[in-house]
Amino acid sequence: MEALKCIRTRRSVRKFDGRPVERALIEQVVAAAAYAPSWKNTQIARYIVVTDAEKKQKLADECMLGFAFNQKTASCAPALVVVTMVTGRSGFERDGSFSTTQGTHWQSFDAGIATQTFCLAAHDLGLGTVIMGIFDENKVAELTDVPEGQQVAAILALGYPAEEPMCPKRKDVEALVSFQ
Numbered sequence: 001m002e003a004l005k006c007i008r009t010r011r012s013v014r015k016f017d018g019r020p021v022e023r024a025l026i027e028q029v030v031a032a033a034a035y036a037p038s039w040k041n042t043q044i045a046r047y048i049v050v051t052d053a054e055k056k057q058k059l060a061d062e063c064m065l066g067f068a069f070n071q072k073t074a075s076c077a078p079a080l081v082v083v084t085m086v087t088g089r090s091g092f093e094r095d096g097s098f099s100t101t102q103g104t105h106w107q108s109f110d111a112g113i114a115t116q117t118f119c120l121a122a123h124d125l126g127l128g129t130v131i132m133g134i135f136d137e138n139k140v141a142e143l144t145d146v147p148e149g150q151q152v153a154a155i156l157a158l159g160y161p162a163e164e165p166m167c168p169k170r171k172d173v174e175a176l177v178s179f180q
């Protein structure tokens, strides 16, 4: 798919058909997401793919702060992807000090770029995703054995779309950009 078309037509998908997503296809998506830019090429984003039905249901039932909307999405997705970030690298010097005045800002920035690259690649390959930001970070980390030194950045629902959502209205270019 042409890049601009892929960017424009990607939607947050919250309904999925019953088909499981092949592991090789998920690996293809991750391979594409690896090309996301990152602070000094530190590549801090990691992906924990949960397809085990029991664990997935636990994520939905126990880790989404009771937010029913996301619980419904998570329950019907054939896979949940816990995006984590290796902490203390992006935006940091080798001695552990911050490289800028923005502290830990850059690690979430990198995880965000990687996540969007993941979502675009998934869309190009016929898969749907939605980023979910409402979850109990500690519970998710415990349930999915997030390694020491990593932090949960986001949870994605992933699957074959069973809906073609309307595009929520976007701001006009004039509202977004200024030239100096």
Ligand SMILES: Cc1cc2nc3c(=O)[nH]c(=O)nc-3n(C[C@H](O)[C@H](O)[C@H](O)COP(=O)(O)O)c2cc1C
Residues within 6 Å of the ligand: 010, 011, 012, 013, 014, 069, 070, 073, 130, 131, 132, 133, 134, 165, 167, 168
């Ligand atoms: C950081 C972040 C957190 C989000 N959290 C949620 C969420 O918890 N649940 C949900 O259904 N959508 C969530 N979304 C999806 C947005 O609602 C969606 O991207 C926005 O409405 C634009 O729609 P589109 O992605 O179809 O273009 C999140 C998106 C981002 C970037």
